Amino acid sequence: MEAQKELLERIGDFVIEHGLGVNSANLAAICAALSGADAELAQAFTARELSGEPIDQRWLDTLARLDPGTNGRIAELEQLMDKLEYSLMRFAQTTKMAQDETSDHRGALGAQIEAIADVAAPGGMVAELDRVVELSRAVLERIERVEQAMERSQDEARRLRASLATARMEADVDHLTRLPNRRAFERRLVSAASEARSKSEPLCIGFCDVDRFKQINDRYGHDAGDRVLCTIADTLSEHASDQCFVARHGGEEFVVLFYGLDKQAALAKLDSIRRAQAARRLRDRFTGQPFGQITFSAGIAEVTEDSDTRSALARADAALYQAKAAGRNRVVFI
Known part of the structure; x- marks a missing residue:
């Protein structure tokens, strides 16, 4: 203790x-x-x-994203979700099969009961035959109840699968900026790196970090900080193209994947986005006072320069540190 x-x-x-x-x-x-x-x-x-x-927080975040177990945990979560979805699908299929079979049996049994009743009616129904008909009708009612329960179970399975699909989609979205989140980015990085290497095409990664973000939060409050993050997200999304995948990596940090672009081309693209952001002006919604210039710094590395995808994350992060040390509001590549 x-x-x-x-x-x-x-x-x-x-x-x-x-x-x-x-x-x-x-x-x-x-x-x-x-x-x-x-x-x-x-x-x-x-x-x-x-x-x-x-x-500091940036260093801890760096440790987290360089943790070799991260992708493993994400893969494990994905496997569990896949298994759950498969189980729900199999449950729905089994329920539907049982429902179809009971429906067929119910129809045949109902027809047989009516035939027995029609044959027995003219001469007065024999007690034994009457009991058979009564028992058969009781069985028929039970089958109908089972069929209704199966239908409810199938509806529930459909709702669960729809909820799972929604949850899976939401799990990949950052709720503040509505960009893909770190979880979505890490999966995309693995698949994009594999595809780029198979096609012998370049793939670059850019880390972007909002300059002096803590000062914004301290001076104007966290609501203003959230607005700044959404503005940066909008700028990245608006100026990105089909060659870019933009995500929020966490905190004030964003990440961009550049498909088919080498470091020089990726730098030129990200630097044009940086200039567009630097030209924007925000005001405090309550006081009307301007925030001043809101900028970001960025570091770029080429993923396909070596076989270890994680090393590109480290190199891009080191380039980001260089951009900060050199005065901020700039893009550096390694």
Whole structure:
């Protein structure tokens, strides 16, 4: 109990010391590192502290996106959803088959009952035959109830499949900007990289980060910050083309995949979008005061330069750091 209390205190102190957000992803990473449950993560935290570099939200996000287990967890989730959808489909098929069979049996049994009743009627129905007809009608009623229950089950299966499809679609969308989210991007990156390599075509990735976003939040509030994120999302979407896939990667960071473009061409495309964003002006909706120029910095790397897709993420992130260090509001490639 004392050890747990001490660990909780250390985690709290760590969050406050480094000004990190209190969310499940951050707390899980910090707990794994400080407790030693994840040796590699603990080593990364120690090395970062010894180097004197900041342990900030961007660095934690970088750790998360470079985590080799991320794609595995996404794939596992996808497999579970596929299995659930398949089970629902099989359930609906089985229910429909049973419903068809009981319907056929019900029709044949009903016809047989009426035939027996017609034959027995002229001479007065024999008690034994009367009992057979009565039992048969009871069975027929039960079959009808089973058939109705199966129909309800089939309707429920259809509703569940529709809900699953909706949930699956929503799981790929960022609810603030309505762009594809990180989950959708990571799946797209894997498939796009595989296709680009098979066709020997270039594929570039660009990381975009809103400049001085924390200052915007601190000065104007989080509602204003949300408006800025939506504006950046709109700019990226409006100026992108069929050669681009735009997604929100998390926080104030966006990501763009450039199909068939090498680093120079991708830089030219993203830089034109950066200039378009820099030319826009926003105002505080309550005071009417201008926010000033809202810009982003970006880093670009070519995914197909080596066989490890994850290394392109690291290189693009390093290029983004260079763009920030060089004064922001610019695009750099590695």
